[in-house]
Every structure is written in structure tokens, then in C-alpha cells.
Amino acid sequence: MPRFKDGVDHTDMSDNITRHYDRIDKIHNKHVDRDALITSARDGEHKTDSLHYSGKAIDLRTRDMDTGIARKVTRDIQNELGRDYDVILEHNHIHLEYDPD
Numbered sequence: 001m002p003r004f005k006d007g008v009d010h011t012d013m014s015d016n017i018t019r020h021y022d023r024i025d026k027i028h029n030k031h032v033d034r035d036a037l038i039t040s041a042r043d044g045e046h047k048t049d050s051l052h053y054s055g056k057a058i059d060l061r062t063r064d065m066d067t068g069i070a071r072k073v074t075r076d077i078q079n080e081l082g083r084d085y086d087v088i089l090e091h092n093h094i095h096l097e098y099d100p101d
Contacts, residue, residue, distance in 0.1 A: 001025055002036035005061070009043040013055040016098040020081055024096070027076045028060070031069050037061040039093060057097035062089070070094065 002025045004010055028036035040059040042052060051057040062070045074094050078087040084100040 002028070002038050002060075004041075005037055005039045007043070008038055008041050010038065010041040010058075013041060013058075014098060016084075017056060017058060017096075023080055024060070024077055027080060028073055031073050031076070032065060034064075051097045051099060056099070057095065059090075060094040060096065062093050 002021050025036045028034070037060065038058050039061050040046075040052060041057075042055055044052065044059075046052045046057075052059075060073075062073075065073070070089055074087050074089040077094070077096065078085065081087065081096075084098060086095070086097050086099050088095045
């Protein structure tokens with residue numbers, strides 16, 4: 001199970017996100033040898049139409065990974081979750097959202 005950064009609001013998250021926590025954490029542990037750390041869920045400052053606010057997006061810490069490992073984690077999570085999910089390596093985190101459209 002991933003850990004949450006202190007202060008992260010993960011109340012009322014969509015089941016389309018929470019049901020994959022263990023899968024995300026397993027992939028993360030394979031590459032980084034530590035639990036995934038969710039740094040943002042329903043909180044934080046995001047674009048007005050961000051899926052974070054509806055509980056359909058999370059951000060994962062990458063600052064302790066080199067770029068190559070972060071790319072592998074991003075790719076493996078995307079492959080595991082499938083096309084209804086967008087998994088994007090941003091400059092300082094992995095953004096993951098449930099967006100089947």
C-alpha cells in the first residue's frame with residue numbers, strides 16, 4: 001500500500017484509483033525498493049478542471065529517482081492499468097489519473 005505525504009487529502013477518492021494502490025506500490029517497489037509516496041490527491045493547486053478535485057487523480061514522488069527509473073515506473077504503471085488511465089511523468093512527479101474518455 002502506498003504511503004501518503006503528511007497533509008494529503010485522500011478522502012472520498014474514486015475506487016477507480018484506490019483499487020489499484022497495491023498494484024502501483026508493487027511496481028514502485030520493484031524499481032525503487034520503497035513504497036510509493038502519494039504527494040497529492042484531492043488537495044494542492046491544480047488546473048481548474050483537474051481530476052484531482054474529483055478524486056480521480058494522484059501524484060507520486062519522483063525526486064529520489066533518476067530519470068531513467070522514473071520513466072520505467074511510469075511505463076510499467078501505464079501498462080498495468082491500461083488505456084483508461086493516463087500516467088504521465090512530469091518534471092517532479094508522476095501524475096496518474098482515471099480518464100476513460
